[in-house]
Amino acid sequence: MSSTTAQSGLARARRGLAPGGSGGGTLNRKSKLSGQTRRTFFWLLLPSIVLLILINGYPLIYAGVQATHDGSLIDTGNFVGFDNFATVLTAPAFWKAAQFTLWFTIVGVFGSWLVGLGLALLLRTKIPAGGTFKVLLLLPWVVPIVVSSTAWNWLVATPDSLIPSIFRNLGLGTPLFLADPHLAAVMVMIFKVWVSFPFMMMMISAALASVDTTVYEAASMDGASKWQQFTQITLPMIARSTYISWILMTIFCVNDFPTIYLLTGGGPVDATTSLVVLAYRSVFQDFQTGTGVAIAFLMTLTLVIVSVFLYRQIRKSSVE
Amino acid sequence: MNVQPAANKAFSRRGFLGLTAAAASVPLLAACGGGSASQGGGGAGGTVKFWDMPWGTPAYNDAAKKITEGFSGSSSKASYQIIQWNNFYQTFSSAIASKTGPAVSTGGGFQAFQFEQQGQIAYADKVIDALKKNGQFDDFLPGVLDPFKTDKGYVAVPWQLDMRPLWYRKSLFDKAGAEVPTDWPSLLEAGKKLKGIGAVGFATGSGAGNFIGNHLMIMMMINNGGGVWTKDGQLDVMNDRNVEATEFMLELVSNGVVDPAAVSYTTDNLDAQWKKGGKAAFGMYVTGLPQRVGDTSGDLLVASPLAGPHGDKAALAFPNNIMMYKNTPSQEASEAFLVYYMGQLKSLWQQKLMNALPVFKSITELPEFTSDPNNVKIVKEYQPIAKTFAAQGAALNANMAVLDGGQALNQFTQTILTGKTDAKSALTAFQTGLQSVIKK
Numbered sequence A: 001m002s003s004t005t006a007q008s009g010l011a012r013a014r015r016g017l018a019p020g021g022s023g024g025g026t027l028n029r030k031s032k033l034s035g036q037t038r039r040t041f042f043w044l045l046l047p048s049i050v051l052l053i054l055i056n057g058y059p060l061i062y063a064g065v066q067a068t069h070d071g072s073l074i075d076t077g078n079f080v081g082f083d084n085f086a087t088v089l090t091a092p093a094f095w096k097a098a099q100f101t102l103w104f105t106i107v108g109v110f111g112s113w114l115v116g117l118g119l120a121l122l123l124r125t126k127i128p129a130g131g132t133f134k135v136l137l138l139l140p141w142v143v144p145i146v147v148s149s150t151a152w153n154w155l156v157a158t159p160d161s162l163i164p165s166i167f168r169n170l171g172l173g174t175p176l177f178l179a180d181p182h183l184a185a186v187m188v189m190i191f192k193v194w195v196s197f198p199f200m201m202m203m204i205s206a207a208l209a210s211v212d213t214t215v216y217e218a219a220s221m222d223g224a225s226k227w228q229q230f231t232q233i234t235l236p237m238i239a240r241s242t243y244i245s246w247i248l249m250t251i252f253c254v255n256d257f258p259t260i261y262l263l264t265g266g267g268p269v270d271a272t273t274s275l276v277v278l279a280y281r282s283v284f285q286d287f288q289t290g291t292g293v294a295i296a297f298l299m300t301l302t303l304v305i306v307s308v309f310l311y312r313q314i315r316k317s318s319v320e
Numbered sequence B: 001m002n003v004q005p006a007a008n009k010a011f012s013r014r015g016f017l018g019l020t021a022a023a024a025s026v027p028l029l030a031a032c033g034g035g036s037a038s039q040g041g042g043g044a045g046g047t048v049k050f051w052d053m054p055w056g057t058p059a060y061n062d063a064a065k066k067i068t069e070g071f072s073g074s075s076s077k078a079s080y081q082i083i084q085w086n087n088f089y090q091t092f093s094s095a096i097a098s099k100t101g102p103a104v105s106t107g108g109g110f111q112a113f114q115f116e117q118q119g120q121i122a123y124a125d126k127v128i129d130a131l132k133k134n135g136q137f138d139d140f141l142p143g144v145l146d147p148f149k150t151d152k153g154y155v156a157v158p159w160q161l162d163m164r165p166l167w168y169r170k171s172l173f174d175k176a177g178a179e180v181p182t183d184w185p186s187l188l189e190a191g192k193k194l195k196g197i198g199a200v201g202f203a204t205g206s207g208a209g210n211f212i213g214n215h216l217m218i219m220m221m222i223n224n225g226g227g228v229w230t231k232d233g234q235l236d237v238m239n240d241r242n243v244e245a246t247e248f249m250l251e252l253v254s255n256g257v258v259d260p261a262a263v264s265y266t267t268d269n270l271d272a273q274w275k276k277g278g279k280a281a282f283g284m285y286v287t288g289l290p291q292r293v294g295d296t297s298g299d300l301l302v303a304s305p306l307a308g309p310h311g312d313k314a315a316l317a318f319p320n321n322i323m324m325y326k327n328t329p330s331q332e333a334s335e336a337f338l339v340y341y342m343g344q345l346k347s348l349w350q351q352k353l354m355n356a357l358p359v360f361k362s363i364t365e366l367p368e369f370t371s372d373p374n375n376v377k378i379v380k381e382y383q384p385i386a387k388t389f390a391a392q393g394a395a396l397n398a399n400m401a402v403l404d405g406g407q408a409l410n411q412f413t414q415t416i417l418t419g420k421t422d423a424k425s426a427l428t429a430f431q432t433g434l435q436s437v438i439k440k
Helices: A003-014 A023-067 A083-089 A092-124 A130-142 A145-156 A162-169 A181-209 A213-221 A226-237 A239-254 A258-263 A275-284 A289-319 B006-038 B058-069 B088-097 B111-117 B125-134 B170-176 B184-196 B212-223 B240-254 B267-274 B289-293 B331-344 B346-350 B373-385 B399-405 B407-418 B423-435
Strands: B046-052 B076-082 B157-164 B166-169 B282-284 B300-302 B315-325
Touching (some): A083 A289, A092 A130, A092 A239, A092 A275, A130 A181, A145 A162, A181 A226, A181 A239, A181 A258, A213 A226, A226 A239, A239 A289, A258 A275, A275 A289, B046 B058, B058 B331, B058 B346, B076 B331, B088 B111, B111 B315, B125 B331, B157 B212, B166 B170, B170 B184, B184 B240, B212 B240, B212 B315, B212 B407, B240 B407, B240 B423, B267 B289, B300 B373, B315 B331, B315 B373, B331 B346, B399 B407, B407 B423
Parallel strands (some): B046 B076
Antiparallel strands (some): B157 B315, B166 B282, B166 B300
8 A cells, every 4th residue: 555545544534434435425415414414413412402501501600600799609699790700819828729739739640640550560460469459459549538538637647646656756756747737738648649549550550451462572572671661662552541540630639629628627727728628618618609619710720721731632642 | 114204203203302301301390399399288387397406416316306396386397307517508508599498497606697697587586575475585594695686686596505614634633733723824834734744734626627726716815805806896806805815825835735736636636635544634625525525434624714814704605596597388387386496405404415505594403414513613604704706795697607617717726826926917817817708
């Protein structure tokens, strides 16, 4: 097959056409059916569209109304335009929370990915009781967050808790893991990585299972080192799954309320207050519904931008 | 090939679409129609929906349900539902907004004022009149009813007092050779001695979901004759008494009298400190502490209220209340139910199901209540000097909810407990935070 023919075949395949088939014919059929069929399609789709609008559109519109009013959960209140957004964007607390959310997300996504990747690679090797380990390693993801946060609290909260006691016995002082603002931020991030790595491990394990082992054998015969095999074969082969898991984990981290709120409540002194915690506090503790919903809108906007960027990376990796 | 007639084809397609549209609209119609139907039934007066919180063990709710279901007004009855504390304000708000809320409820201490502000509360003046007629009005402990009186009427009726007394563990004081504090200097002195044996001289906490630390800050201000509001309800955070109280709290923190990890303590952490073998020797906590932590050996005792440096003495209390809503099958039925329920409260204390104080003198004289010397001391020494979050004023309003659960007070408390501030800076930030969220 000449290169022109191959490119033409690829282009046809991308358009979903069979070899030798006539693209023009399909288009003609489409335009011929457009009147009656399109109306049928419209009526068939209408119930689903109505449902989608009710499920997604209505809350979104209502949230938009709340974000531009100064009311409560019961009463919409007066229209204030974009005042709530201005209030939020000029508040130092918002930017502090945004900064923590950024760090929390970066550490949560890449920390859990690194741990998950390491364990997925380890579990791919022949280790005794690998299946049992896999199940045990899933526990942090499976156990309800209320239970695990309580367990972590008891491990680190007081000077007499297990972990501070170990530090003290090792002569490293008595760190106040949840009372010191910096340590509390670190603890929340570690907790997030601990909760999330099983998800990453499963995603990567699934991707690794589809990699043909003969590729590695061929690379070994060509003299590639283990590191080269990892960076030149493994990572590119799991790139698509990696980007998908990054998108999902970014959304999980930015929207993560229980991990933070149950362990620290956003404290001490706002050291672990993320945007979602700030939004919750604004609505349900300060009863400022408009500003709370405005924060949620800004979060959604950011998430959409990040997701679109990562989705483009997925498409790029697919083409490559 | 079978060919259907055109009309038949059109009918089946339209029929299918119509059926689908009808099916899709069922949830919408159900959602729209739910409100009005929910309060119906139960005769001409309908069923009065009573929502109650888990104020004690499950046995409390069982008893409250029994009382509720025992109501039979003129052609009306009552139903009982437990509402969990988690997100309770959201639960009430959503239900009220969709007209599926209760007719009568207990709830957060300032909830009645929040919903009054939004036009959802039915005033309880007729209930008060009925209580005057049946003699219960004169049975109220002094001052418990006043915070609920507004220009428009009584917003709610108090049914229990959530007091914040000072507790001490006798064995730890004996071990440290310290005297139980009676004023601020002796609190500092005792705290230093207790620290010497590894005990905590002023136990508190302000971790996730723990409001005791917040209450302690306000209690110390009130105890010194201060408070967050003026007598006429204006914001007054920066007054000298508040500055003095905050400086004293910082002194306690810097001397290690307050646990350095207290800022992150949840109520579970704090309970563990108060349990037998725990470190807490002295501190402000809830009534019924021995029962709460399972130590009724007599080692946990109520201390007398402290005297501030100017001789002031005051305690903090939350008068929990029962409120009525405008969304009711019958206002008369709601009122009749509330009068009936107030008359049945005694049985809850007789069965020892309540940790909080009663609002009726007659209940404080019951043998089941007086058998606990801690209860007697709280009624005798704390109730007469008790003030609410409204101090230096007396009338409650919706802004108290913002103060109680809001970010401003919590941040202030945590700043003080970490000790990395000075009193005036912390109070200024507190005032600024409150100003940004309170309704003028």
